[in-house]
Amino acid sequence: GENVEQHPSTLSVQEGDSAVIKCTYSDSASNYFPWYKQELGKRPQLIIDIRSNVGEKKDQRIAVTLNKTAKHFSLHITETQPEDSAVYFCAAKDGAVGFKTIFGAGTRLFVKA
Amino acid sequence: GAGVSQTPSNKVTEKGKYVELRCDPISGHTALYWYRQSLGQGPEFLIYFQGTGAADDSGLPNDRFFAVRPEGSVSTLKIQRTERGDSAMYLCASSLIVGGEAFFGQGTRLTVV
Numbered sequence: 001g002e003n004v005e006q007h008p009s010t011l012s013v014q015e016g017d018s019a020v021i022k023c024t025y026s027d028s029a030s031n032y033f034p035w036y037k038q039e040l041g042k043r044p045q046l047i048i049d050i051r052s053n054v055g056e057k058k059d060q061r062i063a064v065t066l067n068k069t070a071k072h073f074s075l076h077i078t079e080t081q082p083e084d085s086a087v088y089f090c091a092a093k094d095g096a097v098g099f100k101t102i103f104g105a106g107t108r109l110f111v112k113a
Numbered sequence: 114g115a116g117v118s119q120t121p122s123n124k125v126t127e128k129g130k131y132v133e134l135r136c137d138p139i140s141g142h143t144a145l146y147w148y149r150q151s152l153g154q155g156p157e158f159l160i161y162f163q164g165t166g167a168a169d170d171s172g173l174p175n176d177r178f179f180a181v182r183p184e185g186s187v188s189t190l191k192i193q194r195t196e197r198g199d200s201a202m203y204l205c206a207s208s209l210i211v212g213g214e215a216f217f218g219q220g221t222r223l224t225v226v
Contacts, residue, residue, distance in 0.1 A: 001171075006155075034214075043204065043217040044156065089155045099144065100169050101215070103155030 002027040002094040006104030013080050014112050021107045023090035024072040032093035033073050034101070035064060039086045047088075048075070080111045115139075117218035119205050125224045126195055134190040134221045138207030145188050146215060147180055148204040156204055162188060195225045 003026040013019050025033075031052035036044035050057045050064045050073065057064050061080075066073040077084055087106045094100040118137040126132050138145050144163055148156035158172040162182045170180070177195075182188040192199055202222050206215040 004155075036217075043219050045217070046214055049214070091155075094158075099146075099161060099163075100158050100172065101146070102158060103148075106153070106155050 002030055002092055002100075002102040004090060004092050004102050004104040006090050006107060008107060009105065010108045010110070012110040012112065015080060015082060017080055019077045019080050019084070019109055019111075021075045021088055021090065021109075022072060023074070023092075023104050024070075025092040025102075026071065027092070027094060028068075028071060030092040030094060032101075033064070033066060034091050035075050036089045036091065036103075037086045038089065038106075044089060077109075080109075082111050082113050085109055085111045117205055117207050117216055119203075119218035119221050121221055122219060123222045123224075125226060128195060128197060128225055130195050130225075132192050132195055132223065134192075134203050134205075134223070136188045136190070136205030136207075136218060138186060138188070138205070139209075139216060140186075142207035142209050142216075143185070144208045144210065144213070144215075145182060146206040146208075147188070147190050148206065150202045150204055150220070159190070192223075195223075197225045199223060200225045 006023045034049035037047045038044040061078045063076045089106050090104040091101045120135045146161040147159040150156045160170040160180050165185045177193045180190045202220045204220045206217045208215045
């Protein structure tokens with residue numbers, strides 16, 4: 001089955017700097033890669049996703065890139081703000097058939113004002 | 114409803130007892146997913162439903178765990194003979210179509226003492 005590795009586990013940046021979180025996946029048949037933001041004590045919320053037929057997707061200060069050959073994908077947050085502080089999870093849909101989504105272990109992002 | 118609703122929000126039970134966790138998905142969502150999240154970890158897939166049927170239950174850790182969705186809407190996750198290791202946040206999510214954007218509930222925090 002699918003396995004998702006996420007790095008780093010903790011990331012601290014200065015307000016205004018960029019933050020990059022990287023994930024790798026194992027199943028070459030996976031074709032959907034969502035990213036979730038989870039604030040303390042709250043539910044995970046989808047912030048951006050990408051499908052395997054696209055190499056990059058951007059939504060304001062957030063972008064995601066996908067390298068299918070290397071089986072890795074990354075989240076980029078530019079002009080970080082204190083409210084970006086949260087745990088971010090990458091995920092991959094397990095295979096081309098079925099809809100089990102496998103999550104990474106998470107990255108705790110601290111944005112220092 | 115406006116969002117995915119999970120009840121109870123907190124459940125404390127004694128080791129060996131039976132518990133039921135309820136999930137009310139967003140109205141009209143055909144897919145429903147259960148995840149378990151331990152502290153500092155990403156959500157771990159348990160089971161997902163497409164309509165009334167369990168399409169993939171490969172994440173259920175053992176036969177003490179069972180889930181139903183008899184009318185294709187509300188789902189109940191049932192845990193028999195609870196163990197301390199079952200303590201975690203249990204998250205439910207739903208999506209309009211299977212594989213579409215998943216919306217999470219606030220979760221049920223289960224503590225087995």
